[in-house]
Amino acid sequence: MKTYEKVVDVTETPTVVFGRRASTWMGTTAFIAIEGTTLVICIMTYLYVRKNFHRWPPPPLVVPDLIRPTISALFLALTTIPNYWLHQKVRKLDKRGTQIGLLVMSILVAIAVWLRAYDFRDLNAHWDTNAYGSAAWITVAFHSTLLALEALETWVFTALFWFGPLEGKHFSDADDNCAYWYFMAIAWLPMYALIFWVPRLV
Amino acid sequence: MTAPMPVVTQEIALSADDLKTRDELEKSWAYPRGFVGWLKNTSHLSVGKRYIITALVFFILGGLEAGLMRLQLSRPENAWIGPDLYNQIFTMHGTTMMFLFAVPVMTAVGLYLVPLMIGTRNVFAPRLNLFGYFTYLIGGAFLYVAFFVNNGPDAGWSAYTPLSGPGFSPGKRVDVWAQTITFTEIAALSAAVIIIVTVFKQRAPGMSLNRIPLFVWAMLVTAFMIVFSMPWVATGSQMLAADRLIDTHFFNAAEGGDALLWQHLFWFFGHPEVYIIFIPALGMVSAIVETFTGRPIFAYPVMVLSLITTGFMGFGLWVHHMFATPIPQLGQSFFTAASSIIAIPTGVQIFCWIATIWAGKPRFTTPLLFIIGFIITFVIGGVTGVMIASVPFDLQAHDTYFIVAHLHYVLIGGGLFPLFGAFYYWFPKFTGRMMSERLGKVNFWLFFIGVHVTFFPMHILGLEGMTRRIYTYLPETGWGPLNMVSSAGAVIIVLSVALFLFNAITSWRRGAPAGDNPWGAASLEWATESPPPPYVFLHVPVCTSEHPLWDETDKRPVVTGLRTDIRENLYTTMMDAEPDHRHDSPEPNIWPFIAALATGVMFITAIFTAWGLVIGIILLFFPCVKWGWPVRAEQEKRLSGERDPLALAGR
Numbered sequence A: 001m002k003t004y005e006k007v008v009d010v011t012e013t014p015t016v017v018f019g020r021r022a023s024t025w026m027g028t029t030a031f032i033a034i035e036g037t038t039l040v041i042c043i044m045t046y047l048y049v050r051k052n053f054h055r056w057p058p059p060p061l062v063v064p065d066l067i068r069p070t071i072s073a074l075f076l077a078l079t080t081i082p083n084y085w086l087h088q089k090v091r092k093l094d095k096r097g098t099q100i101g102l103l104v105m106s107i108l109v110a111i112a113v114w115l116r117a118y119d120f121r122d123l124n125a126h127w128d129t130n131a132y133g134s135a136a137w138i139t140v141a142f143h144s145t146l147l148a149l150e151a152l153e154t155w156v157f158t159a160l161f162w163f164g165p166l167e168g169k170h171f172s173d174a175d176d177n178c179a180y181w182y183f184m185a186i187a188w189l190p191m192y193a194l195i196f197w198v199p200r201l202v
Numbered sequence B: 001m002t003a004p005m006p007v008v009t010q011e012i013a014l015s016a017d018d019l020k021t022r023d024e025l026e027k028s029w030a031y032p033r034g035f036v037g038w039l040k041n042t043s044h045l046s047v048g049k050r051y052i053i054t055a056l057v058f059f060i061l062g063g064l065e066a067g068l069m070r071l072q073l074s075r076p077e078n079a080w081i082g083p084d085l086y087n088q089i090f091t092m093h094g095t096t097m098m099f100l101f102a103v104p105v106m107t108a109v110g111l112y113l114v115p116l117m118i119g120t121r122n123v124f125a126p127r128l129n130l131f132g133y134f135t136y137l138i139g140g141a142f143l144y145v146a147f148f149v150n151n152g153p154d155a156g157w158s159a160y161t162p163l164s165g166p167g168f169s170p171g172k173r174v175d176v177w178a179q180t181i182t183f184t185e186i187a188a189l190s191a192a193v194i195i196i197v198t199v200f201k202q203r204a205p206g207m208s209l210n211r212i213p214l215f216v217w218a219m220l221v222t223a224f225m226i227v228f229s230m231p232w233v234a235t236g237s238q239m240l241a242a243d244r245l246i247d248t249h250f251f252n253a254a255e256g257g258d259a260l261l262w263q264h265l266f267w268f269f270g271h272p273e274v275y276i277i278f279i280p281a282l283g284m285v286s287a288i289v290e291t292f293t294g295r296p297i298f299a300y301p302v303m304v305l306s307l308i309t310t311g312f313m314g315f316g317l318w319v320h321h322m323f324a325t326p327i328p329q330l331g332q333s334f335f336t337a338a339s340s341i342i343a344i345p346t347g348v349q350i351f352c353w354i355a356t357i358w359a360g361k362p363r364f365t366t367p368l369l370f371i372i373g374f375i376i377t378f379v380i381g382g383v384t385g386v387m388i389a390s391v392p393f394d395l396q397a398h399d400t401y402f403i404v405a406h407l408h409y410v411l412i413g414g415g416l417f418p419l420f421g422a423f424y425y426w427f428p429k430f431t432g433r434m435m436s437e438r439l440g441k442v443n444f445w446l447f448f449i450g451v452h453v454t455f456f457p458m459h460i461l462g463l464e465g466m467t468r469r470i471y472t473y474l475p476e477t478g479w480g481p482l483n484m485v486s487s488a489g490a491v492i493i494v495l496s497v498a499l500f501l502f503n504a505i506t507s508w509r510r511g512a513p514a515g516d517n518p519w520g521a522a523s524l525e526w527a528t529e530s531p532p533p534p535y536v537f538l539h540v541p542v543c544t545s546e547h548p549l550w551d552e553t554d555k556r557p558v559v560t561g562l563r564t565d566i567r568e569n570l571y572t573t574m575m576d577a578e579p580d581h582r583h584d585s586p587e588p589n590i591w592p593f594i595a596a597l598a599t600g601v602m603f604i605t606a607i608f609t610a611w612g613l614v615i616g617i618i619l620l621f622f623p624c625v626k627w628g629w630p631v632r633a634e635q636e637k638r639l640s641g642e643r644d645p646l647a648l649a650g651r
Helices: A023-050 A067-078 A080-091 A095-122 A131-163 A168-201 B016-028 B034-040 B044-073 B083-118 B126-148 B173-201 B214-245 B259-293 B300-316 B318-322 B329-341 B343-359 B366-388 B391-397 B401-431 B437-463 B480-510 B591-605 B611-628 B632-639
Strands: A003-009 B555-560 B568-572 B579-584
Touching: A023 A131, A023 A168, A023 B173, A023 B214, A023 B259, A067 A080, A067 A095, A067 A168, A080 A095, A080 A168, A095 A131, A095 A168, A131 A168, A131 B214, A131 B611, B044 B083, B044 B126, B044 B480, B083 B126, B083 B173, B083 B214, B083 B259, B083 B401, B126 B173, B126 B591, B173 B214, B173 B591, B214 B259, B214 B300, B259 B300, B259 B318, B259 B343, B259 B366, B259 B401, B300 B329, B300 B343, B318 B329, B329 B343, B329 B366, B343 B366, B366 B391, B366 B401, B366 B437, B401 B437, B401 B480, B437 B480, B591 B611
Parallel strands: A003 B555
Antiparallel strands: B568 B579
16 A cells, blocks of 8 residues: 655745746736737738738828827837836835836826827728728727726736735736736837838838 | 544555645635535636536537438438528538537646646636636537527638628628637637646646656647637637628728638638647547557657647648639648648657557557547548648549548547547546446447448548538439438447447446546556545645656655645746745636626627627626635635745845
8 A cells, every 4th residue: 555755845935936937927928929919910911901902001091190109109118117117126025116116007008098099090091991991900909909908907906006905926916917018018019110100111 | 542543545545644634625625515616616627527518518519410411411302401501500510519519628628637647736727717618608508599599600610701791691690600719719718828837837846848748748739729829710700700790891802801811810720720629639649558558658759749840830731721712833832742741740649659559568448449440540531631732632622522521530530539538548537437348349339430431431422523511412413322321320420429428427327436547547647536636636746757657666755835724736847847836726716707707798799789899898897806806814814824035035
């Protein structure tokens, strides 16, 4: 008859870890892969239907406006700086710094979502105008949906860190939230270039 | 005071300490009670089992649809089923078998077995697992409700545009299809993320990458394929739904859209999907062959590399489904070559299994018989696959019954035979009871004969020009006799599946008790009771070799130090599986179920109005917050044992 032999003691292992050591980080990365694939599909769709038109955008549509979308994209890119600051506070398990950082980010993501609403108007095309309009709209819309969901998540985290019952593992979750925001902000840059610049260049 | 009597399970003598641990684990990992408890239960054992049973129910429904088609086609000019219903039936059959049976059942077996095989107590994100299951269930139920009220999809399981577009398919039938796809993709993607993280982070200490069982490797490769392929059809089906509901023009050629865009989006998912079904089956084959030959699988590293190679190459073949469309010649040549080359890694694995059987001492039990059936049937399907990889041949065979024969040889040969084998093999673990070997062998022979009698004649019918998806044919075609043979074969398949169900149900109730490891297998799922208790392992095992149970002495090496008063899992490093940290496993929770309901409302409402998405997001918000928001009572327990890295460093 066999017996158990306790050969590995894990009592001293930590319960809070960050980055790729954390399972939630890996889960977030997997979701980034899924959502990144979705954004790539939108880009490919946009480029695929391009071949069906002589001119891009097809007349009488005009090219998208540039000023507000550029401000919006730059703003989104610049939010990575306070996000980086927040990320450092999270990693140091600095509760007060994390609370402040999350509050700041809550406001910034709200502004990013508000600015994004104008991007749709500045496309100068509707989803039902033609395939160009459909492809441009869906590309902006998919990223915007993710942006809005991430904004909601940031607000929930802010509420949790200010009012909720807090545990060490929530710092690890906030760490993943920061990582996801980098993805959101940086993934938009090629999409912005495609939607708002490519029609001017070709 | 006397010490408690040692309790003896099948194989392990439990000390007083072990008994105390068991009592604590029974409390902390207890299943919630009643029907509401069932809705809340996050155990991968419970979710995995209900996933498998639900998938089998859909398999039976899909099989009945196939039976109806075979009845209709058994003789020429049969007027029993009209064209409209026939269109719905073949679409339902394909959609059910691919989206509601084959992919879910493979991921379900993985969700049940992977944690057992790698030595952990529950999967990563068990609430997401529960959410995925209910999303899948709601999606499948929705499809069948629509079908029973004469709104079943009718544009084929691949829903090609422009047929599936608003111009040629008015009404809501195709929308039902598109949203069913979205439901099932969410479930599959959730399962994939869960499997990837569980395999990378929760392996038992010592289970370095080169000790992972081949079935787990297969599930890992499959999960990665799901991550990179399912978004294509999910996004495509949303575009299709948008074309139909809000007048976008993705697939409308009149406004610059492109019908072929759909085919690319669909097949960039659709071809990998074949491997998403097939690769887990390869893992099942390896597990069964190893156990029933009693020796390590021949050339393990080559087997792993073959799985990974197949996973990568599976993404480079999709255009061979589109050879009858205007593809550039260079593209045709590339995809012909790629479609032929993928036979190599699979061929390598088949040779490795044959070598293992050759060098081992095979026990020809029912599971191994199904594997032999797999090798024969799948090789025939593979050879016809290489035939239709050639463009000139494909142009002749395209859309004929030759393709129907090929795809059934591949999917039944490559998926169902191993799955039946796996069912017989792991049934003792799932239920604690053995299935009848005698009935199992009859089940195998009926199934093997039935499959070949049904599908082999279809090759000839296809070469004679019988096209697929026709509801009847004229007597002058001469296709009647072979169709009758094929339909007779279908009757044999029905008998064999009925026998299988009878065997499973009666064995579940009255089968011989199985014990922990009835087959004398080597991997860790057999290192616990059958069926496993809610905490899965009394002590998390330590993996000392590639075949831990074969190499075990009279001591079973295990982990100590995990908390038993709360649900806690051990996390290890990705490459070498060294103990890294501990993390609680979420408690049962009703909100994933509520969130799945809200998701259901969102997608079903979105068939009728685009506002459905807005309504859905509003409905989803509260359940999603509650899903993750800490419960104070649970939290206080957890906090008492928290150890953050900075605290350990002296801060």
